[in-house]
Amino acid sequence: DGGITQSPKYLFRKEGQNVTLSCEQNLNHDAMYWYRQDPGQGLRLIYYSQIVNDFQKGDIAEGYSVSREKKESFPLTVTSAQKNPTAFYLCASSTSSVSEQFFGPGTRLTVL
Amino acid sequence: QQPVQSPQAVILREGEDAVINCSSSKALYSVHWYRQKHGEAPVFLMILLKGGEQKGHEKISASFNEKKQQSSLYLTASQLSYSGTYFCGTEPGYSTLTFGKGTMLLVSP
Numbered sequence: 001d002g003g004i005t006q007s008p009k010y011l012f013r014k015e016g017q018n019v020t021l022s023c024e025q026n027l028n029h030d031a032m033y034w035y036r037q038d039p040g041q042g043l044r045l046i047y048y049s050q051i052v053n054d055f056q057k058g059d060i061a062e063g064y065s066v067s068r069e070k071k072e073s074f075p076l077t078v079t080s081a082q083k084n085p086t087a088f089y090l091c092a093s094s095t096s097s098v099s100e101q102f103f104g105p106g107t108r109l110t111v112l
Numbered sequence: 113q114q115p116v117q118s119p120q121a122v123i124l125r126e127g128e129d130a131v132i133n134c135s136s137s138k139a140l141y142s143v144h145w146y147r148q149k150h151g152e153a154p155v156f157l158m159i160l161l162k163g164g165e166q167k168g169h170e171k172i173s174a175s176f177n178e179k180k181q182q183s184s185l186y187l188t189a190s191q192l193s194y195s196g197t198y199f200c201g202t203e204p205g206y207s208t209l210t211f212g213k214g215t216m217l218l219v220s221p
Contacts, residue, residue, distance in 0.1 A: 033208070042114065042199060043154070043211040058208065090153060097208055098142050098161065103153035 002027045006091050006104035013078075013085070013111050021076045021107045023091035031096060032074040036060060037088040037106075046089075049074055050097075078109065086111045113137055115202045117212035124190045124219045132185040132215045134200030141205030143176050143183040148214075149196045157185070157198075162205070190219045 004025040013019045025032065031050045035043040045058030049068040063082025068074055074093075078085045088108050092101040115136040122130050134143060141162045146154035158168025160176035160183055168174070173186045183202075187194055197216050201209035 035211075040213060042213040043201075045208055045210070048208055059210075097203060098159070100144070100156040100159060100167070101146075101154075101209070102156070105153050106151075 004091060004093055004102050004104040006089075006107050008107060009105065011107055011109045013109065015111055016080045018077055018079050019109065021078065021089055021091075021109070023074045023076065023104060024072055025074075025093045025102070025104075026072060027093055027102060028071070029093035029095055029102070030071070031094045032068070033092045033094075033101065034058075034064070034066065034074070034076045035090045035092065037090060043090065046076065085109055114210055115200055115212040117198075117200055117215045119215060120213075121216040122218070124194075124217065126190060126192060126219055126221055128190055128219075130187045130190060130217065132187070132198050132200075132217070134183045134185075134202070134212055136181045136202045138181065138202070138204050140176075140178065140181050140202050142203045143174075144201040144203070144209060145172070145174060145183075145185050146199045146201065147194075147196045148199065154199060187217070190217075192219050192221065195219045 007022045033048045034046040047066040049055035065077045090106045091104040094101045118133045143160045145157040148154040176183045197214040199214045201211045
């Protein structure tokens with residue numbers, strides 16, 4: 001079964017801690033994306049990668065970091081510099097920017 | 113800049129029709145439509161490209177007015193399963209998608 005997976009589904013973090021969210025896809029897609037979703041705000045782009053070993057900042061990249069060492073994997077680290085990290089995080093992949101994006105099930109991060 | 117969606121929310125009875133609009137201040141190359149149910153991932157509905165090409169589900173229809181930088185999603189004979197939040201994503205042809213804030217749709221029996 002081809003698809004995109006995210007783990008964990010729920011994550012709790014203490015203030016001041018870094019945390020890494022996993023995103024894996026077996027769709028052979030070149031492009032991968034991280035979005036943040038807050039109530040009433042839609043999906044906001046954090047980072048994206050169109051090819052292995054290359055990635056670009058999205059609209060709200062401050063306080064986040066990513067890596068793209070493998071085509072299948074695009075982990076997101078939420079650092080302690082992110083002032084308000086509690087949100088629903090969605091990972092997506094696509095063959096190109098004009099093709100449909102396939103979304104993972106999401107990770108809900110709560111900072112205690 | 114985020115595209116503007118209207119209405120923000122709509123309530124329908126099963127079988128009624130609805131139109132959701134998406135408007136951008138930038139020239140567009142493509143418009144994407146997704147539906148998200150509460151707590152779940154967004155699901156692709158349709159892509160509309162400059163020049164008239166469309167890709168998507170057969171039961172969904174939409175329009176794209178390139179000159180007005182607007183797109184509309186048409187939901188006809190609504191079913192309970194149509195309930196959710198609808199997002200449009202716009203793309204100018206050289207960048208990534210920018211999503212609107214969403215339109216909540218509730219279909220009641």
